[in-house]
Amino acid sequence: MLITIYHDAATFLEKARPFLEFYEAESNLILGISLRMLHSNSLQSDLPYFITVEDEEGLVVVGVMTPPQSLMLYGERADCKVAIxxxxxxLYMRDAYVSGVVAPVQMAHTFARTWSIMAKQPYKLQRQERIYVLTEVEEPTCNAGQLVLATEADLDLVTRxxxxxxxxxxxRGWGPETENIARRKINSCDMYLWFDGQPxxxxxxxxxxxxxxxxxxxxxPPEFRRRGYASTFVAQLSQHMLDMGQKFCVLFTDLAxxxxxxxxxxxxxxxxxxxxEYHFSAT
Known part of the structure; x- marks a missing residue:
């Protein structure tokens, strides 16, 4: 097997894009972040890592890490231990800072255990998630209200x-960067609200x-829950994305x-x- 580390999105995508687009929904994190870094500097990282591992049959595992964020990995083969x-x-040889890993269940556990032994860092299962894909909205009972784009006037609310x-x-969150991220999402027309007399x-x-x-x-917010707002909002937002030309929407949910x-x-x-998702403790 051959491992290659890239430090720019363009070179990585030249190699990995066909694979990532074949598994477009499952690899949405890796593909989406790589495309964003290709077209902008919105993700700040001292040294991004883009990773491919391949054998004579093709790509086995692909990954991206923008420290201090977790390493993200994806692969389709049942046994990826050699690649991991x-x-x-x-990464250990390069003295990379690895704060955690996000990957399909078995791959994530294999990496966490192996990195823990190599780096002598304890690991903890932080979160179990499921990736969902929607291609057609099955409309729930529609509550009162309307879908609106968040504006600069909503910055304080969106940040909170x-x-x-x-x-x-x-x-793990964005911490002090939350307001800047909220502002970027508002300015790029990427944040929506469900408005029923108020957001x-x-x-x-x-x-x-x-x-x-x-x-x-x-x-x-807790005071607006159990009224059907979430169902209506997500259904309407998903339909809006499909109406804008997307073929599918992807969601990550906490299994808990x-x-x-x-x-x-x-x-x-x-x-x-x-x-x-596993997190590593500092030694």
Missing amino acids: DLIVEE WMYAFQVDAGL VSMGGRTRPTINGVGLNAVYT NATANSIYQQIGYKPVCDVD
Whole structure:
């Protein structure tokens, strides 16, 4: 097997793009982030790592890491241990800072265990997620209200709700950068609100790829929950994305949140892949 480390998105995508686009929904994180870095400097990282591991049959594992964010990996083969060993050895040799890993379940555990042994860093399962894909909206009962784009006037609210979303989800989060990220999403017309006399729910558009787009930061404040706002909002936002020409929408959900998983399936989202996220402790 051959491992290659790239430090620019263009060279990486020249090699990995056909593979990533073949598994476009499952690899949405890696493909979407790579495309964003190809076209802009919105992701700040001292030294991004783009990774491919291949053998005579083709690509086995691909990955991207923008420190201090977690390493993201994807591969389709059942047994990727040799490829994972190569990635661990290469990153360790380069003294890379690896804060965590996000990958399909078995791959994530294999990397976490192997990196923990090599780097002598304990690991912890932080989050178990499911990737859902929607190609057609199954409309829920429509609540009152309308879908609106967030504007600069909504910056304070969006910032507060984005921070609350991170806390609710138990995410590592953006910290002090939350306001800047909220402003960028508003300025790029990527943040939406459900408005029923006042904003009652929020969600963002993220990581557009050739055929699909991700939805993220879906949040409804506690005082507006259990009224059907989340179902209506996500259904309308998903339909809006399809109407804009996307062939599918992608969502990541926390498997611990049974309510969200049920809501998304009722709307028409279908499960395609489970992923785990592990975090490493400093030695």
